Amino acid sequence: DAGVIQSPRHEVTEMGQEVTLRCKPISGHDYLFWYRQTMMRGLELLIYFNNNVPIDDSGMPEDRFSAKMPNASFSTLKIQPSEPRDSAVYFCASSRAGANVLTFGAGSRLTVL
Amino acid sequence: AQSVTQLGSHVSVSEGALVLLRCNYSSSVPPYLFWYVQYPNQGLQLLLKYTSAATLVKGINGFEAEFKKSETSFHLTKPSAHMSDAAEYFCAVSWETGNQFYFGTGTSLTVIP
Numbered sequence: 229d230a231g232v233i234q235s236p237r238h239e240v241t242e243m244g245q246e247v248t249l250r251c252k253p254i255s256g257h258d259y260l261f262w263y264r265q266t267m268m269r270g271l272e273l274l275i276y277f278n279n280n281v282p283i284d285d286s287g288m289p290e291d292r293f294s295a296k297m298p299n300a301s302f303s304t305l306k307i308q309p310s311e312p313r314d315s316a317v318y319f320c321a322s323s324r325a326g327a328n329v330l331t332f333g334a335g336s337r338l339t340v341l
Numbered sequence: 342a343q344s345v346t347q348l349g350s351h352v353s354v355s356e357g358a359l360v361l362l363r364c365n366y367s368s369s370v371p372p373y374l375f376w377y378v379q380y381p382n383q384g385l386q387l388l389l390k391y392t393s394a395a396t397l398v399k400g401i402n403g404f405e406a407e408f409k410k411s412e413t414s415f416h417l418t419k420p421s422a423h424m425s426d427a428a429e430y431f432c433a434v435s436w437e438t439g440n441q442f443y444f445g446t447g448t449s450l451t452v453i454p
Contacts, residue, residue: 232384261442270446271431284441319384328373328392328435330442332384 232333234320240339246308249336251320252301261330262295262305263319271319277303278325310340345434347445355453360404360419362448364432367413374415375433375442376406385431391415402426427452 233252241247253260261276275285280297288295292311297303307314321332348363366372373392377385389400396408402425406417415432432445 271444273441276441321385329375329387329390330377330385330433332377332386334384 232320232322232331234318234333234336236336237334238337238339240341241310242341243311244309245340246306247310247314247338247340249305249318249320249338251303251305251333253303253320253322254324254331255301257322257324257331258300259323259325260297260303261321261323262303263321264316265319265335266316274305274318307338310338312340314338315340345432345443345445347430347432347448349448350446351449351451353451353453354422356424357421360417360422360426360450362417362430362432362450364406364415364417364445365413366415366432366434368434368436370436372434372436374406374408375435376400376404376415376417377431377433377444379429379431379447381428388417388430422450422452424452424454426450 235250258279262274264272264274274287275295276283277297293307295305317335317337319332319335321330323330345366354360375390376388378388379385388404389398391398391408399405404419406415408415429447429449431447433442435442
């Protein structure tokens with residue numbers, strides 16, 4: 229099993245540009261989570277999906293952020309337009325119902341100039 | 342509100358000394374409890390997990406944690422610190438329903454040679 233795969237690992241962009249982060253969960257996992265990690269706020273849950281359906285997006289900071297999960301093997305987190313304060317490491321994680329264990333990807337480090 | 346608290350954002354120990362990282366949870370219902378470790382520039386990895394089978398849980402790399410219901414605690418210990426243990430450690434809690442995970446703010450462990 230390749231684990232949770234995230235891309236890109238690093239992204240540097242300019243303020244105002246659109247950013248798309250991608251995630252492939254572990255096959256068979258029916259929960260997918262997006263987290264953001266910063267020095268100031270620590271690890272924050274942005275949104276999570278169950279069977280491709282968004283369950284709780286209360287952690288999404290603003291309308292500039294959107295997440296989709298078109299199928300069981302792919303999810304995106306989009307920021308449009310991006311701002312310097314969005315600079316952070318974004319993690320995707322997945323789990324299987326009943327197993328109650330989160331498996332994290334390696335993260336996508338976003339820098340907005 | 343159900344949450345988890347980690348006491349001490351930074352802990353320093355000498356190589357070979359005891360490691361003790363503290364975690365307390367607030368919940369009226371016995372939860373599932375976890376410790377995750379994050380090495381620099383990596384995602385979070387599961388160290389160990391408590392699921393009510395046994396109060397003393399052994400994890401990877403010589404770490405263990407003890408669930409104490411009376412103290413609502415789940416402290417992480419290791420008898421002898423190794424240089425490779427230097428990392429960020431996160432305590433987390435979840436419950437059966439919703440499959441949501443709540444993370445503490447993390448404790449950065451420094452091991453002094």
